[in-house]
Every structure is written in structure tokens, then in C-alpha cells.
Amino acid sequence: DAGITQSPRHKVTETGTPVTLRCHQTENHRYMYWYRQDPGHGLRLIHYSYGVKDTDKGEVSDGYSVSRSKTEDFLLTLESATSSQTSVYFCAISVALDRNTEAFFGQGTRLTVV
Amino acid sequence: GNSVTQMEGPVTLSEEAFLTINCTYTATGYPSLFWYVQYPGEGLQLLLKATKADDKGSNKGFEATYRKETTSFHLEKGSVQVSDSAVYFCALLDTGNQFYFGTGTSLTVIP
Numbered sequence: 001d002a003g004i005t006q007s008p009r010h011k012v013t014e015t016g017t018p019v020t021l022r023c024h025q026t027e028n029h030r031y032m033y034w035y036r037q038d039p040g041h042g043l044r045l046i047h048y049s050y051g052v053k054d055t056d057k058g059e060v061s062d063g064y065s066v067s068r069s070k071t072e073d074f075l076l077t078l079e080s081a082t083s084s085q086t087s088v089y090f091c092a093i094s095v096a097l098d099r100n101t102e103a104f105f106g107q108g109t110r111l112t113v114v
Numbered sequence: 115g116n117s118v119t120q121m122e123g124p125v126t127l128s129e130e131a132f133l134t135i136n137c138t139y140t141a142t143g144y145p146s147l148f149w150y151v152q153y154p155g156e157g158l159q160l161l162l163k164a165t166k167a168d169d170k171g172s173n174k175g176f177e178a179t180y181r182k183e184t185t186s187f188h189l190e191k192g193s194v195q196v197s198d199s200a201v202y203f204c205a206l207l208d209t210g211n212q213f214y215f216g217t218g219t220s221l222t223v224i225p
Contacts, residue, residue: 033213040217041217042218043218044215045212045213048212050211090157090158092158094211094213100146100163101207102148102160102163102207103148103150103158103160103205103207104160105150105157105158105159108156108157
């Protein structure tokens with residue numbers, strides 16, 4: 001699993017409340033990603049980071065913000081949760097192995113907005 | 115832009131049947147191609163990969179060949195088992211270190 005931990009694993013929250021999801025890695029890899037997984041859509045990129053304080057938007061970034069103040073932590077924040085943000089969220093890191101790159105994923109966070 | 119298209123599911127097969135899941139891609143440059151597998155309640159795990167044209171990735175009896183001329187990376191297995199039941203994702207990695215995923219294909223293998 002390349003040392004990726006997501007927290008919490010499950011969360012139920014009310015519409016309009018802020019929510020922060022945490023992704024922690026133990027191996028100091030540069031690239032980190034947040035995806036959401038929804039039926040019929042596969043995985044869609046929300047935001048990604050290519051270093052401390054270096055982040056950029058993905059395909060579905062509206063309503064989300066991220067922060068990366070340390071190499072090992074990448075936080076995803078829903079400033080004001082909406083029901084459309086009910087989803088399973090996956091963090092991933094990009095790892096170069098033998099000059100090839102592959103992605104390793106966390107176990108996911110199931111978020112329900114009621 | 116870059117994108118991945120894979121066959122829609124769900125796919126249901128009997129044990130020992132032959133499996134094909136089609137995947138085609140659109141990309142500039144020379145992407146790397148992957149198949150990831152997701153078991154219930156878990157994250158995605160790398161199944162196999164190929165980094166250049168004509169490369170064949172293989173793992174656990176699954177195979178896929180990087181076909182640049184047809185921009186395809188179809189997943190095959192000669193004899194599926196019940197334990198292969200999962201969701202399979204085709205993906206590409208572009209030269210900017212961005213991953214693009216297909217929508218996933220759910221496979222159920224029945225005894």
C-alpha cells in the first residue's frame with residue numbers, strides 16, 4: 001500500500017458543514033492526488049499536489065480545496081458540504097519504480113452528506 | 115485531451131470462461147498504460163502495466179498488450195475464477211504525471 005493512510009474511513013455529515021479528509025504517506029513521495037469515485041464515472045481527479053504548497057485543480061475541483069503544508073500530508077476540505085459530494089474519496093501517490101511510474105491508492109473514505 | 119474508454123459492465127461469467135475487457139485510449143505523446151483492480155471495500159491495486167508500444171503486461175493469469183496502432187490495451191484472462199470477481203479499471207499515465215481512469219467494469223464470476 002506504499003504507506004498511505006486515509007482518515008476518517010467513514011463519515012456522515014450534514015449539508016452546509018465543513019469537512020476535512022486527511023491523506024498521510026510515510027515515504028515522502030512528491031505527487032499526491034485526491035479522486036472521487038462515483039457509479040458510472042469511475043475515478044475523477046479533484047486536486048493534486050506536486051510538492052509542499054504546490055497544488056493544482058483537477059477535473060472536478062469546484063467545492064473542494066486542498067492543502068499540503070508537509071510532504072507527508074495532503075488534506076482535502078469541503079468548505080460547505082452538499083449532497084452531491086456524497087461519494088467515496090481516494091487518495092493516491094505516484095511512485096517511480098525502476099524508471100516506471102505507478103499509482104498507489106489509499107483504502108478510501110466513504111462520505112455521506114445528509 | 116487525454117481519456118480512457120472501457121467497455122461497460124457489468125460482466126458475468128461462469129468459472130473457467132475466457133475474459134476480455136476492452137480498453138481504448140486517447141493521448142498525446144507516449145503514455146504508460148495500466149489495469150487496476152478493486153475488490154469490495156478496498157482501494158485500487160495495480161494488476162499490470164505496460165510502458166511502451168507492443169509491451170505485454172501480465173500478472174495472475176491476466177494479460178494486456180499495448181497496441182499503439184489501435185490505441186488499445188484490452189485485458190484478457192484465459193480461465194477466470196470466482197476470486198477474480200472485482201471492478202477493473204483501465205488507466206493511462208501521461209507525460210505530465212497525470213493519471214486518467216476509465217469508468218470501471220464490474221466482473222462477477224459464478225461457480
